[in-house]
Amino acid sequence: MRSLSRIGAVTAKEFIHLLRDRRTLAVVLALPVLQMLLFAYAISFDVKNVATVVIDLDKTPASQAYVSSYESSDFFTVVGTGDDLAAVDGVFDHNQALIAVVVPSGFGRSLAAGEKGSVAVYLDGSEPTAARVGQAFSTALNQVYSQQVTIRWADAQGLDVTAAGQLEPRVRTWYNPEKRSSDYLIPGLMVVIIMVVAVQQTAVSLVREREQGTDEQLAISPMRRWEMMLGKVAPWTLLAFLELAVVTAVGMWFFDLPLRGSIGVLALGAALFVFCSLGLGLVISAVAPSLETANMLGLLLSILPAFILSGFAFPLSSIPGWLQVVSCLFPARFMVTITRGVFLKGAGLAELWPEIAALGAYAVVVIAVAIVLTRRRR
């Protein structure tokens, strides 16, 4: 009963802090929407309209037909043509194009003779994603084109190639058939947003109390450490859930994000994840000597792991082994698996229980560490 009065007093006070600090509140509420717009539109991993330069040294009908296949493709936008190989350097240096296609002279003659024609495709490797995708599409385009050429040549020779067995791979992408990067990004992004807000705010809040002297005052009062922590995290838990709801709503309405799995599992995972993040924030506030340090540490320990060590931006399987171990020190990687599983794969508790369990264990450990560390400070 007494605990309840004390926890309630802290929670009520924290809500007043929050409501009175309009700037923080605005940032906390506007940040998710802003970040989503930025990420979903600007930092899309979809590659379309890759700027391409075409250098046709052959200038025959055959070479022109080949070049026009780039012009009619969605993936390439032909931004210019050139007359010699040296033009490629200039175009790449001025960032005018990422891909240069060079058709050598003799291309048309080779095709007419039934020989293999060859073209050169140059890629600007300083933008690896676009270059890799550009390469893949360019290869595919060449294959399709050479097939057409082959069929046309065979036709001309009176041969029937359709009867000949051809092996054709059929690739299907599940869960996100159009490979839209917003589907892939938004479930990860909500993890980043919740983590940043929760870690940052709690990291700052205890340090502020220390600087005001209210921490000392409360240490002398009958209030227990855990009562204060619980009272402090309650409003932020609520706020984190609000953010989760906002991001989910925006994602579903504006970006057609599917929600295929169990909302219950998502909420359970989110609750545990919020506690993990708040615990991490409390650990920071226990070790940070000043408000500035708490701020910096909060940012560093929330944004970096949430971006890099969670599978949000890079697949976890592609980071070095020791970093994969480090990634387990932060709760984001488990939560990204949960949000992607629930939103995209329709997963439920049966598939996601290991991540839920990991988050639960993490929450208990990190909050215990926070309480021990704050006690040790005195």
Add this chain to the structure above:
Amino acid sequence: MSGVDPVRPGPLLGTAPNPDAALSVRGLTKRFGSFTAVDGIDFDVPRGQIFGFLGPNGSGKTTTIRMLTGTSGANAGAALVLGEDVLSHPERVKKRFGYMSQKFALFEDLTVEENLRFYAGVYDLSAEEFAKQRAYVLAMADLRGRENELTANLSVGWRQRLALGTATIHQPELLFLDEPTGGVDPVARRHFWDLLYDLASRGVTLFVTTHYMDEASHCNQLAFIYRGGLIAEGRRTTFAAT
């Protein structure tokens, strides 16, 4: 300890702590590594006294208060606060004493009313108790009519009185004041001491640390601490005579 007499064995050395006193301390010691912050101090504070704990900065005043309020452990010695062993069971007595520091411990983005309400919640006051104490504090601190003002907008003197009000909202029997008048102008300081006299007259024991020697004249019992050791202790009249 150059220029200062070595600590002489006092009359309390080796005696049992007195459970009837508001504070009874025997051989209280606190070490941080090889540094001894508080070195085996002994003193008794009878109930209803204004006890001045004097010493320069860094002499061990705050460390002593931390041990007496149960927020820091002791390496040796005994301490009874209102008859309870505060070193092993601080929670038994925490509701019965109050504490106010130079920092005032107020939430500046909260109003006067909200600060009072928060500390009332911390001490689990009933609605009736809170209504009574709120009226008393507002009258005492001269803050009637300013309940909804943000604490940040109050001048230092008012903030100090509000801090005294929040520190006594649960009507403690004993009040620790750690340099409560630091940074406050002389007029506000005198006004503040009037409020402390008022508390003492109602039977509250006051334990006041200060490094202002002139404030010693407000106390009826004094102890001087220097480099962690008590160098003198007694009634004020004793010191006034010498």
